[in-house]
Amino acid sequence: MNYSELASYCNQVSSSRVLIFDGHQQVTHVGKFGNIDPTVEDDWVAIDTNEAPIASWNNEKCDIAAVLTYNIITLEVGATINP
Numbered sequence: 001m002n003y004s005e006l007a008s009y010c011n012q013v014s015s016s017r018v019l020i021f022d023g024h025q026q027v028t029h030v031g032k033f034g035n036i037d038p039t040v041e042d043d044w045v046a047i048d049t050n051e052a053p054i055a056s057w058n059n060e061k062c063d064i065a066a067v068l069t070y071n072i073i074t075l076e077v078g079a080t081i082n083p
Contacts (some may be wrong), residue, residue: 010062013055030072 001009029044036043047070055064 006062007057010055010057010064013062013064 027047029046032043032045055062057063
């Protein structure tokens with residue numbers, strides 16, 4: 001691979017071609033509670049995904065993302081007399 005081929009590859013690489021992101025697109029939902037019913041749609045929350053750049057050509061090098069982060073926000077639920 002020469003310099004121009006590397007620059008072109010870097011600008012076109014997608015998450016499906018980076019091994020650490022393999023399978024990431026298959027994760028679409030997480031359970032709302034610890035004991036969810038897989039057949040009840042309301043027990044699940046869709047994952048909000050944004051397609052962040054996977055690679056960028058910067059200062060004559062190809063910067064490829066090496067971390068996949070899921071931010072899961074939780075809170076306590078229940079009645080005040082029976083949390």
